[in-house]
Amino acid sequence: MEGMSRLLVCAPDYFRIEYEINPWMRLSNAVVPDRARAQWHGLMKVLEDDIGVLLERMEPVPGLPDMVFTANAGVVVGRRAVPSRFRHPERQREESFFEAWFRTHGYEVMTLEQGLYFEGAGDLLGLPDAWFGGYRQRSDIRAYARLSEIFGREIIPVELVNSHFYHLDTCFCPLSGGELLYYPPAFDRYARAAIAERVGEARRVVVPESEALRFACNAVCVAKHVVLPEGCPETIKQLEARGYEAHPLPLDEFMKSGGSAKCLTLALE
């Protein structure tokens, strides 16, 4: 999780709104497939051409519209992968495909027990000093005790209290220089205190509410590049002040499902 030079992605061939499992999803708010495809390819182009990321593309599966959000495939550290255990039955059907991908690509796969919900890199993110695990909305806090054993790392569980920010990566984005881009009201006061204890004030970049609701924190950071959804000028100003190059992109088709740049990628090493 330290760098993001290789990313797993999945094309939006079957991406649509087929169910409602977060407050962003509305069956009536249909995805426009051409726009979604164009936005996704736009993201891939910036990642590959402008930032120099190596992309691993996995085969989309008909009837699994959310497989496009590979951040939730699981979590990968070195050659070891732990596939997700989704809370909602609608996404549980993705589990076997992600697990199979990890296995066929030579990863040592460690599985969590059935019913121990954990939604992958969507909820587990690392700073150099500590890893943080979002819980309450999707992942079960008990998964972090197990993951900490598997990876031999400290994982600080943080409670997510706002259903609009249902995964940790919707409100919390570690940057490569050790800073943290985040939206504090998405956390309870204990989590805010625990984050402040580990990330000094100078390293905390607070995103304003209007931009947090545009998923400014659902950003992909590789070296000094940050790819984020467009319409977040305040966040960009703060990133640039810290020496990052921002790449704002139109990704609103994916916001219909409650996802943006980060949700569409999974860091592989």
Added chain:
Amino acid sequence: MALAQETVVLHGHIIDSLILAKVLDTILMMGGTFDLTDVKIGATRKEPSHAKIIVRASSGRLLAEILEAIQPHGASVERESDCTLEPAPADGLFPENFYATTHLPTQVRLKSRWVEVEAMEMDVGIRVDREGTAASTVPMGAVRRGDLIVTGREGIRVLPLERPKERDVFSFMEAQVSSERPHGHIIADIARRMRTLRDDREAGKEGSKVLLAGGPAIIHAGGREALAWLIDSGFIHVLFCGNALAAHDMEAHLFGTSLGFRLSAGRAVPHGHEHHLRTINRIRGIGSIEKAVRTGVITGGIMAACVRRGVRVVLAGSIRDDGPLPDVITDSTAAQAAMRAALPGVSLALLVASTLHSVATGNLLPATVPTVCVDVNPAVPTKLADRGSFQAVGLVMDAASFLGELARELGWKA
């Protein structure tokens, strides 16, 4: 009085994440309490920490609400097992590894359910019925071959006492004994409890009996009238004593002396030392104390008041008894059983001027019964207070002064 409780465990990086703090805060904010037992903090940041928390609440319902609220933060109810049972190998013999009780409220887990142990008493065993659904205490001598006895430590939990709701001398639960403390407010608090219990009893409420266990010093010191008045006025419902208290009480009625001393003049009278023997002989001739009262031989004093008011009296014999009186139980195991049988419904115990009867009674009482121990010798209340966290008040004072002050507080005009 007993609280509902459950043990939960928290595991992982629970310290720096403030998860442990959050769980404990949640318990308190919802009106519960906790005991943190067995906390292991990881030696490095990488190492997880572990905490075992006993959660307590005033009701099972509140406990369930608290458990539901802390569950999402990782506090899982500890996996529990049923208690182990073994048959008694012979009459009067516990299985080798039997569980020895305390006097605190205790529960055992039977068929995945926590069941309250009935008739709680210290230093006995726990017997479970054939169906495996109910449990009660059983003394060693009373166990029968094949009885199912709780063994080991699994599936047994001892609950601490909840601080009583009444704000009086018992609510401090400190069991201090000192001859230097003022007695007045303590006796006033005891009187207040006794008045409430008498009213409850007259209203037909269960569990509102007052027990007095006393020694003959009550008679010698001049506490007889006050105690007789307390019994006649319906403040005392169970009396534990020995041969001597009853004998000297009736001696006072028949001869006006106690152990030969004229009670009114405080002097030894000629041949007075024979009076208690003549009294005992007279009652033995009549057949029982009750008969002596009913036939008008004994019309005043403590025993007469007990018969008139239907007070349950247990006379337990001892090795130095004269006679004894026909009502005295001379088999000490049988006496213990008779005392035990008289305890259900007792809500206040007064142990006055008798080491033997005070300690015997204290051993039989569950910790939930408030107890007052009065003796001129501080060693007696101290010995009882040392039994643990029960609601004990020790008073270092003379029996007659105590009973006189108590009776006056309750309206005795003398």
